[in-house]
Amino acid sequence: MTINQARLFEKACTGIDTDETEAKYVNCGKLSLVTDPRTPNKPPVALPAFDVSILLDISDTTVLKRVASLKSDKSKPSQIEQEDNSQNSDVEIIEEMTDLARDQVLHRISGFLHTWPKLENWFSDHQNTLMKVNAETEESIVCKTVKEILIEEIDKKRNKRSVQEKSPEEKALPVKPQDLLSPISVTPSLIKPGTAEWIYVDEPLPKEIPDFLVPYWEMVENVYVNTTKTVLRCLRDEQYSMIYYLADIRKNFQDYLKHPDHKQEFVSQWQSDFNSISDDLREDEETKAELHQRITDLRDLLWDICDKRREEAEQERSDIMNDGWLRDHKGIAINHFFSLMQVEVDRFQDTKRLLHDYYRAMEGKIPTEDRQDFTRLPLLDIVDKEQKEDQNESRRIPLVSYKLPSLETNITKSKSKATLLKNVKDENFSENVVVAFGKDETVISDTWQTAVTAVSDMVRAEVQSKEVKEEGEKQLQVKEDLKSSHTVSSKSTGKDTKDTKKSPKSPTKKKGSSSTASAAEGSPVPLTSEELKKQKLTLKIQQEYFAALKHEEKATKTRLKLIKEKALAYVEELTMKAEETYKDMEKWLGARFLAEMSSVEKLIEVGRHHIESSSKIQYEMNLEETDFFISTDVKVIPDPVPPPQVPLIETSESSTLTISQLNTLRKHFLQVAPKGR
Structure with a gap:
């Protein structure tokens, strides 16, 4: 199944x-x-569909053994088969069923193991009729146990049916005023308000009551909905501002790590001094030693610049973490969640007042004036001390201190590079984050507990006031009964004295009248049907009122718990995002420092190579941010001046004319024959 x-x-x-x-x-x-x-x-x-559900608890191994025993029983010849054909057909049907069960045993076991967990929950929770029987014992013992369970359930059902048949025939006991005015919890009814069988009180109300309560309830609901929407909108704005803030500090810190420095000036100055040394001195060992010392000094100077930049970046990171913006806005977000709790408490108090006036008017009484002040939950105090002193006089909402430990101490301002150990900082940072989140969690839990306690106190106060009022009415009723009985007895006594004066010889009559007075004094005043109906109506109204109050209390506490869980999740997520951002900033800072140190090492390596090779550095060496490169487009050594050009002098030979001779000869020819003839 x-x-x-x-x-x-x-x-x-x-x-x-x-x-x-x-x-x-x-x-x-x-x-x-x-x-x-x-x-x-x-x-x-x-009601459960089954009176009882029995599970035969047996292991798979035992089931397989019993199936195997059925197979061995089948192999034995049966005498019944040889006696009657009808019995033979029955035996064949049983054997076929046995074979089918044996063939499907593994499939049935696996199917049962797959479907039983859900069935067990359904039988245990929904039906609540599941009973387990150990089926690994002998068959007779199992049958006996199952039989006892079935007989017991049958007896229970019969007894229950007999009780239900007798209950309508029971006669009502005489009713006393003390019993009707007793507290509601003394005689609980099987049918409670909120169930399907309960018939709600629908007494006519004065026209003024609905005219006041309906707009009042609409106003309460509108205020509740609008305030909740406003606070949730503010929470979304705070969440967006947190995201933008964390993104901005990430980008700004990365830009800060890229701000320029003066390392290139020192590199250019060293390169100029290195190239200014004459070529004759470059091969000298003392000159090489001096140049090695100079490049070592350059390395130390560049390292100092890198260390200073790292300290400045760490201080910038510490300033970002300690600027208070994140802490203040976290406090604002927590105050928004406290405002949601305040809205729930206010709505419950308004609801309690409306229920009180509604059911009091249904009893035919005038609604009383509510002199109880609204409960105010404390908010976190995130205002500066100077502003706080100015607001002390006009403050109406209680505030609690919101002082959290700084995520980073200011030790970085005074300590040197040697004391700034990375692992110690990481450990302190994690501890401070845990402490900050722990304090936030404590503040949220305390405020939630305050709200829940305020709701419970209001319900408890309402119940206690109703009990005190009923006790007072009870005592007043007893006094009225005693007073009425005393009046009756005094009248009867006066009548007896008059009768004594008229006939002093009638002692029996006086005795009878005194006994009548004592009887009237001891017997309760009989209630009319209208008074009895009114008492029952009052009792039912009070039951409805307290049931509605309990329902609202439970719903309010559920929403308060949900708000607390959301607040804790919001603060935890914000804290984790901030912690992740600060760790990323530290990771970028360390990576930047290592890259700068690596570029300095490359520059020093190139410089030492040129010192050992006794050669000048012709092209400009650039050390920009975390990169080192040699620019082949810029030469720092000018090219040598070419030697002056020597004028060419042509020498004449015996058989060859020179150029000047040829030009002279050409001029003569032009004079002799201008046209070439």
Whole structure:
């Protein structure tokens, strides 16, 4: 059997489909104080479809052994088969069923193991009729145990049925005023307010009461909804501002790590001094030693600049962490959650007042004036001390101190490089984050506890005031009964004295009258049907009132708990994001410092190579941020001046004319024959 088959079996037995019934009466989410009697009530909790469900608890190994024993029993010849053909056919059917069960035993075991967990929950929780029997014992013992369980359940059902048949026939006991005025909790009813069987009080109200309570409730609901929306909008704005703030400090810190320094000036000065040494001295060992010392001094100078930049970056990171912006806005977000709790407490107090006036008017009494002040939950004090002194006089909301330990101490301002150990800082940072979150959690939990306690105190005070009032009415009723009985006895005594004066010889009559007075003094005053009906109506109204109050108390506490959990999750997420951002900043700082140190080492290596090779550095050496490179576009050594050009002198030979001779000859030819003829 699967869980779906079990539900179908339940539907076939009871005629009720629990899934459709629950889906039909889904809560629409509308805020309500008590169940409207005009709307369809939720169906009552259905009785279990089964009186008892028995599980034969047996191991798989025992099942397999018993199946194997069935196989061995089948191999034995049966005498019944040889006696009667009808019996033979029955035996064949049993054997076929046995074979089928043996073939399917492994499949059935695996199917049972797969479906039983859900079935067990359904039988245990939904039906609440599951009983387990150890089936690994002998068959007779198992049958006896199952029989006892069934007999016991049958007896219980019979006794229950007999009790229900006798209950309508019982006669009502005489009613006394003391019993009717007793507290509600003394005689609990089987049918409670909120169930389907409960019939709500629908007494007519004065016209002024609905005219006042309906707008009042609408105003309460509008204030509740609008304030909740406003606070949630503020929480979203705070969340967005936190995201933007963390992104901004990340970007600004990265930009800060890239700010320029003066390392390139010292590198250019050293390169100029190195190239200014004459070539004759470069091969000298003392000159090389001097140049090595100079480049060592340059390395130390560059290292000092890198260390100083790292300290400045660490101080910048510490200033970002200690600027107070994140702490203040975290406090603002926590105050928003406290405002949500305050809204819930205010709505509960307004609801309690409305219920009190509604049911008091239904009793025919005039609503009393509520002199109880609204409960104010404390908020976190995130204002500066100077501003705080100016606001002390006009403060109406209580404030609690919100002093958290700094995430980083200011030790970095005074300590040197040797004392700034990375692992110690990480450990202190983690501890401070844990302490800060622990204090936030404590503040949130304390405020939530204050709100829950305030709600419980209001309900408790209402119950106690009702009990005190009932006790006073009870004592007043007793006094009135005694007074009325005393008046009756005094009248009878005066009548007896007059009779004595008229006839002094009638002692029997006097004796009878005195006994009548004593009887009137001891017997309770009989209640009329109208008074009895009124007392029952008052009792029912009080039951409805306190049931509605308890329902609202439970709903308010549930929402307060949800707000507390959301506040803790919000603060934890914000703290973790801030911690992640600060760790990323530290990681970037360390990576930047290592990259700068590595570039300095490369520069020193190139410089020592040129010292050992006794050569000048022709191109400019650049050390920019975390990179070192040699720019081949810029030469720091000018090219040598070319030698002056020597004028060419042509020498004449015996058989060859020179150029000047040829030019002279050409001029003569032009004079002799200008046209070339």
